[in-house]
Amino acid sequence: MAAIPLDLLDRIRDLERQVRELSGRAQMRPAMDKITHGRVTIGEGGSLAVIGPNGRAALSTGQWADGTYGTYLGRDDGSAAWTVGGSGTDTANMVRMWTRGGSAVVMDDAYADAFLGRPALPVPWQPTAGATTNSTTGATSWYAATRVQCPVFWLGIETYCPANVGARVDVEAIVPGGTWENWQTWTVSGGTSGRWTSNELTRPMHRLKHFSHITWRIRQTVTSGQGQISTNVMGSYQRNTFSAAETPQAPPVALSKEAAPTTPGAPAGEPAELRPDTLHADAPRRAV
Known part of the structure; x- marks a missing residue:
């Protein structure tokens, strides 16, 4: 029998070992807990959820039960902490x-797409020397200036008229480069013994752009009789819309909203706005 070199036998044994290793690795399940490169896409109404030991979702993203899309971040007791979408058609996005x-x-906001809905933000007012006046030509009694955040403006005031005195109270607003615009006018009377009269103004921020600067003033004028009238501001704030009827009218073209940002890393030919969806049963289903 011919002699076989030892180095050849060693090479055969190494080859057999490598074949066994390759065969074993082929049967092993690859690691599924890490994605190092590429984009992950869940489509066709799919969803992704992270469920805690108590069965509650800490995160779910995909399609809601009502067919809309969004994302749900929850606490460990199952209550919602942050949501995108859900709760019906009006508030789906x-x-x-x-x-x-x-x-x-x-x-x-549920109806005014360009505005903040909550929280409601106070509007601070500053009195002037005209807060008490006997002017028959009009005196500014209060000023306020702020940035527009929410779509609806509310103001509560009260005006005192002495006996046998009538007055007019005007609420006006101005935006930079504009002129004073009347938002509301009230007529008040002191009657036979003098009295305070309360009035409220609720008005959408018509033709105003989100975060535009606005200044208001309250003017009061003695229209009949003689005496001093006084106006107090009881409170004022910006708030969300309660119905579609409170949606502000669109601003002029010169004040139109900026383009919305697109989704980072969206491939060519794919929609820029990819809204995730949730199927989590504990997500809130209430309209706000």
Whole structure:
């Protein structure tokens, strides 16, 4: 029998070992807990959920039970902390942060797409020397200036007229480069003994752009009789719309909104706005 070199036998043994290793690795399940490169896409109404040991979702993204799309971030007790979408047609694309009791404390507006919905923001007013006046030609009694955040403006005031005196109270607003615009006018009377009269103004921020500067003033004028009238501001704030009827009219073209940002890293030919969806049963289903 011919002699076989030892180095050849060693090479054959190494080859057999490598074949066994390759065969074993082929049967092993690859690691499924890491994605190092590429884009992950879930389509066709799919969803992704992270479920805690108690069965509650800490994160779910995909299609809601009502067919709309959004994202749900939850606490370990199952209550919603942050949602995008859900809660019906009117609020399907809203972003909301929730209290543990289920109240939305931060959100965009359900009907006015360009505005903040919550929180409601106070409008600070400053009195002038004309807060008490006997002017028959008109005196500015209060001023306020702020940035427009929410779509609806509310103001509560009270005016005192002495006996046998009548007055007019005007609320006016101006935007940079514009002129004073009347938002509301009230007539008040002191009657036979003098009295305070309360009035409220609720008005959409018509033709105003989100975050535009606005200045208001309250003017009061004695229209009959003689005496001093006084106006107080009881409170004022900006708030979300309660119905579609409170949606502000669109601003002029010169004040139109900026283009919305697109989704980072969206491939060519894919929609720029990819809204995730959720199927989590504990997600809130209430309209706000």
